[in-house]
Amino acid sequence: MTAERTLGTVALHDQIADDLRERIASGEYAPGATLPSVRQLQDKWKCSDGPVRDALTILRNEGRIIQSRGAPARVRIAPERALSISITPEAAQTQKDLALRPQNERAETGASELALGVPIDQTAFTATYTRVPADRELAGEFELQAGAELLRREYRTVHSESDRLVLSSVSHIPIALVEGNPDLLDEKNEPWPGGHWHQLYTVGIEIDRIESSITAIQPTPRQRQDWKMDPGVPLLCLRSLSIDTEGRVVEVADSTYPGDRTAISFTQQLSRWPTTRRARPGRKAV
Amino acid sequence: MTAERTLGTVALHDQIADDLRERIASGEYAPGATLPSVRQLQDKWKCSDGPVRDALTILRNEGRIIQSRGAPARVRIAPERALSISITPEAAQTQKDLALRPQNERAETGASELALGVPIDQTAFTATYTRVPADRELAGEFELQAGAELLRREYRTVHSESDRLVLSSVSHIPIALVEGNPDLLDEKNEPWPGGHWHQLYTVGIEIDRIESSITAIQPTPRQRQDWKMDPGVPLLCLRSLSIDTEGRVVEVADSTYPGDRTAISFTQQLSRWPTTRRARPGRKAV
DNA sequence: GAGTGGTCTAGACCACTGT
DNA sequence: CAGTGGTCTAGACCACTCC
Structure with a gap:
């Protein structure tokens, strides 16, 4: 009976996900950095592995972390828009x-x-x-x-x-x-x-x-x-x-x-206003 | 114990998700229709509720079903592009x-x-x-x-x-x-x-x-x-x-x-080819 | 009230990575 | 080989919907 942790009706795995999401957004976990292991998070939140894994699943489906076997979870590095x-x-x-x-x-x-x-x-x-x-x-x-x-x-x-x-x-x-x-x-x-x-x-x-x-x-x-x-x-x-x-x-x-x-x-190209207001058309850097 | 179900190394929850996804795509479960309950799926796949819920989570995150408390899961009805x-x-x-x-x-x-x-x-x-x-x-x-x-x-x-x-x-x-x-x-x-x-x-x-x-x-x-x-x-x-x-x-x-x-x-409007090839609309000159 | 999905636990075993 | 994540079970309790 450890249900007393559910303070405000928000599920534990959501609390964990929210916490990690915020730390990622703040830069505490930079892109490419490893997240705490499941066991460490269990220890921190005093819970079994279920909620922790659920939280990581949420973040994975949001595209924020990547997970792979054997290796620790990492903050996902968004690719360049090539x-x-x-x-x-x-x-x-x-x-x-x-x-x-x-x-x-x-x-x-x-x-x-x-x-x-x-x-x-x-x-x-x-x-x-x-x-x-x-x-x-x-x-x-x-x-x-x-x-x-x-x-x-x-x-x-x-x-x-x-x-x-x-x-x-x-x-x-x-x-x-x-x-x-x-x-x-x-x-x-x-x-x-x-x-x-x-x-x-x-x-x-x-x-x-x-x-x-x-x-x-x-x-x-x-x-x-x-x-x-x-x-x-x-x-x-x-x-x-x-x-x-x-x-x-x-x-x-x-x-x-x-x-x-x-x-x-x-690109939407617009035509100029009729009266050329800017005396200096200047350079049109691209 | 019951690990012999993992036939081809593909996780059970993925098999369940794939099966349901296919049935949804085929129209067997039409938009708005209710899916089998978790207990029914457990019975069908001879497993505990974990893999079944995991499968439903996958489909939910793909936007294919909606789940709510008390009510059965339903195939999501995609809104019109208003x-x-x-x-x-x-x-x-x-x-x-x-x-x-x-x-x-x-x-x-x-x-x-x-x-x-x-x-x-x-x-x-x-x-x-x-x-x-x-x-x-x-x-x-x-x-x-x-x-x-x-x-x-x-x-x-x-x-x-x-x-x-x-x-x-x-x-x-x-x-x-x-x-x-x-x-x-x-x-x-x-x-x-x-x-x-x-x-x-x-x-x-x-x-x-x-x-x-x-x-x-x-x-x-x-x-x-x-x-x-x-x-x-x-x-x-x-x-x-x-x-x-x-x-x-x-x-x-x-x-x-x-x-x-x-x-x-x-819209990208194109200009006509120089020679007016078709004098009147409706004729297909070659 | 019966049935539904949602959450969590404790424990087990497996697959993989890195050192 | 130690540590990581992945999967699954069995059981419990809760919140909610629908009839």
């Missing part, structure tokens, strides 16, 4: 214009569509595609009936050395839109040479705009493993709808990024 | 141009800067501001020495009925930039009438562009409580740097949004 996904109208426009250029010119760009934080020769690119029926969600985006046939194309780039995922994206296109060009349904042509937009051009589709939306979710265990993400790290999801000049959604592309290493960034 | 944060150059430009308009015109816009999913008369707006020294991170953004004095302004909008946070944003501005206008340092003037940019205009600052970046983090317990977020739901973070015509970062604004109810969206 992956910066820049969304710029210029880049999209460039890619769009490229779609009209001759074959040899398009080929030069090839698969290096995105600037990653990893040299491209250290990565392995794979593409797979299948035909799938549209689920409710995708059918809604395309304004099709659920079950309509879609071309599903999955792109993955892994860092060959560490076997860590660097880029992952899944794209869906209604079969009905692309069956005019049989080449597009031939898996041997993956990745579509010269980029999506040239291929879409071959079936008479011109992209008018990209509507993107960003959300965050908790990764599935599979996703966490693919990206080799620590527990407690969320996943950034970027869904881009390609809309053609007739207003149809012709492609839905879903990309995911580990939330702790990635920042999705974009 | 909060859609739209980033448009037009809106920013409009706000910029507004800064030059006369007082009465600016006042009409007032605090309703953002379209929220909640009627504005059901919300309570609070603003607080303090002077704080720049931490390393903010000092880096402003290219100032760590410790330089900043004006910190915190905006919060809560839905008065549910006491739920609807909007939360923290903005930092170097004191040195705004001390030319004493009004800006007077808390009674919060929120700055007519918007930030008019106030910045009074000290000779014109915004050239906004550089935004989006990340995702695990919320602190405090944040989770403020937003009344379920466990396992990440937080979307939007950091916007306001850069003036001289290239200086003059304001850093950090907004957070619950990751399950929010989508940050934007």
